[in-house]
Ligand SMILES: Nc1ncnc2c1ncn2[C@@H]1O[C@H](COP(=O)(O)OP(=O)(O)OP(=O)(O)O)[C@@H](O)[C@H]1O
């Protein structure tokens with residue numbers, strides 16, 4: 001893997017000047033870099049197939065979902081289905097509501113004062129926000145991994161066992177902890193120091209510990225918000241490899257700023273943008289949700305095309 005693969009579109013943006021932002025194919029070196037990178041992404045994305053969602057059960061169905069903070073809309077009008085055992089990537093410029101929408105998928109927005117979620121989100125056909133639905137149980141089934149590794153100041157073992165104890169899953173605790181650490185690819189590195197602090201691990205190991213913590217309680221869906229953005233290239237690759245393995249058993253939604261990463265890991269990709277109205281108010285919108293290969297090679301919307309070809313950040 002090259003450095004360019006890791007840095008993806010950010011690298012492309014830094015190679016562009018104002019005059020590059022016109023038509024492609026002028027022979028300008030920046031255009032050549034873009035075209036090459038674009039072709040590479042398309043090739044990688046094509047490995048996920050042209051119709052990955054076909055025949056797959058819908059795990060999360062979003063209808064007219066909107067989220068506002070203290071009355072200010074952050075994202076609105078989101079309609080999409082998220083399918084079982086696929087990886088779905090959320091991409092789009094900063095502030096378009098990726099994290100906000102992700103947090104609404106497991107009721108994490110409940111914890112943010114002033115956040116209001118409208119529309120409906122069905123999880124296996126059940127309204128996630130219906131009265132009587134227990135948000136703690138929702139979060140047991142739909143786990144989350146955050147942008148920055150956030151182990152608790154506890155031992156490696158206790159980090160993984162934390163959710164198990166919380167949810168009363170105390171039978172075979174040792175076996176469950178080992179299984180989760182094996183699933184997250186960390187067991188070989190930590191099995192002889194399970195009593196050491198989780199904070200003594202490297203950044204990449206800490207993130208895999210957080211993934212183990214999320215997996216231990218046997219979720220159905222794992223939400224990941226830029227899980228590799230704070231990691232070096234090797235640790236990033238380990239996370240990507242892990243995502244590829246985990247999708248055999250889990251439904252994964254991953255936010256990424258790195259389009260190369262979306263092309264590598266995601267079967268489906270959703271592109272979000274920011275609408276600015278006449279009064280200058282900004283709000284995130286879902287522009288296009290499609291098999292990753294289609295989104296990168298034949299986007300239907302010109303905003304998607306501008307973003308994936310690196311003409312808009
Ligand atoms: N806790 C919050 N309180 C108030 N406004 C918020 C809060 N979190 C996000 N917002 C606002 O909601 C909008 C969407 O933010 P969000 O963090 O979801 O974007 P994002 O696409 O994840 O951006 P980034 O790529 O930078 O992480 C932004 O205008 C942001 O300022």
Ligand SMILES: [Mg+2]
Nearest residue numbers: 098099100255
């Ligand atoms: Mg975010």
